[in-house]
Amino acid sequence: MSTTHGHGGHDDHVTGDTAxxxxxxxxxxxxxxxxxxxxFGPHRPRRSDVxxxxxxxxxxxxxxxxxxxxxxxxxxIVAYFAFPLDDSPETLRRSNLxxxxxxxxxxxxxxxAAVHWAKSLMNDHEKAEDRHAQRSSDxxxxxxxxxxxxxxxxxxxxxxxxxxxxxVSSLALFPLTIVLPLIGEVGEDWNVSKLKxxxxxxxxxxxxxxxxxxxxxADVTIxxxxxVIPEGLDETDAPLDEKAKAVVLLVRLDPRDIKSxxxxxxxYDGIVxxxxxxxxxxxxxxxYEQQTHHLLCPCHQSTFDVADSAxxxxxxxxxxxxxxxxxxDDEGYLVAQSDFHxxxxxxxxxxxx
Amino acid sequence: MKALAARRHxxxxxxxxxxxxxxxxxxxYAVLSPTSAGAAPAAATADEVETGEKLFQANCATCHGPxxxxxxxxxxxxxxxxxxxxxxVGTGRMPMQMNGPQAPAKPVQxxxxxxxxxxxxxxxxxxxxxxxxxxxxxxxxxxPANGMALFRTNCSMxxxxxxxxxxxxxxxxxxxxxxxxxxxxxxxxTTGPQSMPVFNDVTLTPDEKRDIIAFLxxxxxxxxxxxxxxxxxxxxxxxxxxxxxxxxxxxxxVWIGARSS
Numbered sequence: 001m002s003t004t005h006g007h008g009g010h011d012d013h014v015t016g017d018t019a020x021x022x023x024x025x026x027x028x029x030x031x032x033x034x035x036x037x038x039x040f041g042p043h044r045p046r047r048s049d050v051x052x053x054x055x056x057x058x059x060x061x062x063x064x065x066x067x068x069x070x071x072x073x074x075x076x077i078v079a080y081f082a083f084p085l086d087d088s089p090e091t092l093r094r095s096n097l098x099x100x101x102x103x104x105x106x107x108x109x110x111x112x113a114a115v116h117w118a119k120s121l122m123n124d125h126e127k128a129e130d131r132h133a134q135r136s137s138d139x140x141x142x143x144x145x146x147x148x149x150x151x152x153x154x155x156x157x158x159x160x161x162x163x164x165x166x167x168v169s170s171l172a173l174f175p176l177t178i179v180l181p182l183i184g185e186v187g188e189d190w191n192v193s194k195l196k197x198x199x200x201x202x203x204x205x206x207x208x209x210x211x212x213x214x215x216x217x218a219d220v221t222i223x224x225x226x227x228v229i230p231e232g233l234d235e236t237d238a239p240l241d242e243k244a245k246a247v248v249l250l251v252r253l254d255p256r257d258i259k260s261x262x263x264x265x266x267x268y269d270g271i272v273x274x275x276x277x278x279x280x281x282x283x284x285x286x287x288y289e290q291q292t293h294h295l296l297c298p299c300h301q302s303t304f305d306v307a308d309s310a311x312x313x314x315x316x317x318x319x320x321x322x323x324x325x326x327x328x329d330d331e332g333y334l335v336a337q338s339d340f341h342x343x344x345x346x347x348x349x350x351x352x353x
Numbered sequence: 354m355k356a357l358a359a360r361r362h363x364x365x366x367x368x369x370x371x372x373x374x375x376x377x378x379x380x381x382y383a384v385l386s387p388t389s390a391g392a393a394p395a396a397a398t399a400d401e402v403e404t405g406e407k408l409f410q411a412n413c414a415t416c417h418g419p420x421x422x423x424x425x426x427x428x429x430x431x432x433x434x435x436x437x438x439x440x441x442v443g444t445g446r447m448p449m450q451m452n453g454p455q456a457p458a459k460p461v462q463x464x465x466x467x468x469x470x471x472x473x474x475x476x477x478x479x480x481x482x483x484x485x486x487x488x489x490x491x492x493x494x495x496x497p498a499n500g501m502a503l504f505r506t507n508c509s510m511x512x513x514x515x516x517x518x519x520x521x522x523x524x525x526x527x528x529x530x531x532x533x534x535x536x537x538x539x540x541x542x543t544t545g546p547q548s549m550p551v552f553n554d555v556t557l558t559p560d561e562k563r564d565i566i567a568f569l570x571x572x573x574x575x576x577x578x579x580x581x582x583x584x585x586x587x588x589x590x591x592x593x594x595x596x597x598x599x600x601x602x603x604x605x606x607v608w609i610g611a612r613s614s
Contacts (some may be wrong), residue, residue, distance in 0.1 A: 046613050092577035099577075119613040209506050209555065217557070225550035227506050251550070285511040289521060289548040296522050298510055303522055314522070 022119040040126050048120050058120040062113045068110025076102025088220060192350045196343045198230075198246040200324060206230035206273065215250070216334045216345040220271055223290045228273065230336075245344055247276040248324050249286060250334070251306050253293060259308040263341065266325040268334065273324040274310045277345040278302055280317040295321070318347075396474055405474025408467055412448050421478055433544060434481020435472035440540035442468050444533075446547075454524035456549060482553075484541040488533035489559055498603025504565050507552060515572045517584040520547060531573030535566045 039329035047054040085091050109136045136144075157164050205214045209227040212234065220226060228248040236242045255270040266272075274295070283299035293307040302315030310321040322344050325337035343351055362481065376504045423429035430437075441447040445459040463471070472484065479495070488494065505514065511527035513519045518529035525548050530538060542562055545551035582589040 021565060048613070089575050089577045093575050093579060096577065096579055115609050119609075126611070152509075183434055210502055211561075219553070219555035221551055221553050223545045223551040224556060225507075226556050229357065284510070287527075288550050290545055290550045291548055292522075294522060298519075301522070 013103065035204040036239070040128075043126070046120065046124060047218060049124075055121070058116070062117045062121065064275075065109050065113035065116060067109070069106050069113065072102050072105025072107075072109055074102075078102075119170065125146065129181045143206040192348070193246075195345075195348055195350075198339055198344060199233070199236065199242050200230055200246055200248075200334065200336045202338055204336045205329075206326065206336065207231050207233075216273060216332045217268055217328045217334050218332060220250065220252045222252050222254055222270065222336075224250075224252050225288050225290075227276070227286070246272045246276070247284065248274045249288065249295065251288060251293075253307055257293065257307050259305075262309045262323040263325055265327075266323050266337070268326055268328055270333065271305060271326065273326050273334075273336075274304070274306065274321040275324065276342060278317060279312075279346060280315070280322060282345045285321060355553060378480070386520070393613040398477075400471045401473040402477045404467075405470035405472070405477075409464070409474050412462075413471075421475065422477050429474050430478060432479035432481045433475060435484050436482040436540040437544040437546065438472040438475045439468060439484045440537050440544060440546055442471055446538055455526065458528065482540070485536060485539045485543075485559075490539045490566055491563070492570035493566040494536060495560075495563035495565070495570075497564065497567040497571055499561070500564035500568030503557065503561055504568050507557065508565070511549075513584065513586070515584050516569050517573075519585075533569075535570070536565050538569060541561075560585050 007246050033063055036145040048058045049055075076099055079095065079102050083091065083095040083098055085095055088126060131187050152158075157167075206226075206228045207214050207230070209229040212229070212231070214231065215226060215228070226249075228250045229243055230246050233239050233243055233246070246309050250271060250273045252271045258267065258270065258272070261267050261272065276284050278297045278299065280297065280302050282299055283297050285297040285302070285304065287296035288294075288306070289296065289299060293305060294312065294313065295304040297303070297315065297317070302317035303313045304317070305313050310323065312318070312320060322340045322342050324340055326334055327337050329335045360440070362473060397411055409421065411415075413430075414429060417423055418427070418432055419502075421430040439445075441456075443461060445461045446456045446460060449456045461468075476483065504512075505518070507517075511521065511528055513517055513527075516530035519527050527549070534543075542548060542552040542557060542565070543554070547606055565600075582593055
């Protein structure tokens with residue numbers, strides 16, 4: 001089914017002056033139902049077609065590329081024996097490097113040579129291959145219909161109503177086995193109120209992540225940052241789930257630097273505690289700059305001002321980080337006054353504010 | 354008695370007596386004067402403090418003020434301790450070369466004695482963290498596994514998971530830690546230089562600090578996989594894959610599809 005065109009031969013469909021011209025539609029004209037085949041452009045011979053020296057040169061280039069491949073293979077084999085492995089990463093690295101280089105040249109040489117050979121030495125005559133018709137022949141179609149009709153007649157589905165009903169029921173019910181687990185396991189847990197509360201509660205001690213030591217207010221020096229988890233986190237049923245909501249960043253500022261806080265008396269002597277979960281999409285916000293009091297989220301560069309109620313000063317976050325109200329207990333340990341007063345982390349449908 | 358008297362005339366007797374007397378004096382000195390023994394290094398420090406003050410007035414007072422109390426934009430050095438000086442001056446960050454978002458590490462301008470003198474002077478202004486001992490920062494004594502857990506929680510968000518460093522806001526950055534000496538790492542944690550917050554001995558105990566140093570000591574080694582592109586993660590790897598990798602693929606596709614000349 002293929003037609004070979006020697007030197008810029010035109011297809012039979014191409015008629016006169018429409019060949020190769022752009023179609024420009026003016027008012028009142030309809031677009032043509034079928035664009036004419038522009039055919040092939042004029043054939044341009046390659047250098048290797050007309051100049052025997054260029055042909056020879058291309059051949060030598062292909063041979064050289066194959067030679068590169070051979071050298072790569074030889075290099076791989078040499079490297080395999082020349083760079084034995086001991087336990088140090090250096091030897092592994094050197095071995096990998098030279099094995100990889102050998103492999104790269106071995107395969108790249110073959111590939112480049114094959115393509116170069118095909119492009120510059122094999123013939124470059126354009127060929128067109130017509131599409132096959134998609135429609136089957138009339139006889140094939142009639143035969144298929146005949147087979148189907150014979151099956152329907154043989155099954156007597158028109159007469160046996162109960163059978164038909166049973167077939168339809170079974171086919172209609174079967175997809176439930178696929179759909180039910182798909183829907184049933186979406187999200188696993190539909191208890192949205194879990195998102196609104198954390199394990200912080202009145203008098204729950206603030207402890208250091210990951211050691212779990214309680215923190216004395218007097219031990220937090222100005223400029224200090226402490227990554228905080230609630231006391232007893234490890235005893236909960238799902239410590240990682242609880243931690244994901246309850247992590248807090250504790251910072252002590254010079255009390256004179258504090259411009260505002262989210263609630264009256266929520267800080268203790270310059271010690272402020274904010275949720276570490278970004279209100280944008282929930283990354284842990286923990287890049288604290290001591291001098292600017294800015295808290296930076298590593299994911300999308302939302303920046304919060306710790307000295308000013310963690311207000312957003314830059315980036316895509318819309319809400320300040322929720323502040324954890326803290327105070328000290330009788331022994332001087334930092335404790336929470338209550339849970340956060342608003343849901344931590346990013347927005348969700350049922351958040352209401 | 355006669356024997357003793359005869360011995361007394363031994364020619365070696367004066368030497369033995371002299372040695373005994375010296376020993377006795379030394380022992381008495383050690384027992385009776387612990388306070389004065391303690392005062393001896395303090396006297397040396399007084400010299401150091403004096404030298405340090407001269408160095409301070411010549412090199413630091415322009416910005417930090419003649420009494421080191423700083424201004425609105427320059428921090429006061431009262432109470433920053435010897436550790437802060439040893440870190441800032443010992444890494445070349447101070448004296449600051451020019452104003453900017455951050456004072457970068459650069460070639461150190463003072464020798465060890467001068468740095469120690471400056472540190473002694475600043476330490477004399479008010480109590481602050483002191484320079485750690487060699488044992489406190491010995492990576493061989495730390496637990497790198499525990500150090501990794503602590504580094505991940507406290508440091509990795511700025512300094513990268515393996516300590517390769519990273520960007521902060523408005524031109525500031527957290528530096529790479531692979532070439533930083535253990536002493537300077539320890540001092541940075543206790544003093545919180547520049548943008549870095551303080552991790553005092555309660556937040557991270559001295560043992561935990563040493564664990565972190567032990568973890569960092571193992572980072573920055575050659576990776577068996579080859580080029581680690583600075584261990585910066587998705588940024589450098591993505592740049593490489595999208596620009597170099599995909600560029601090569603597109604170039605190859607164009608070359609394969611183009612007519613031979």
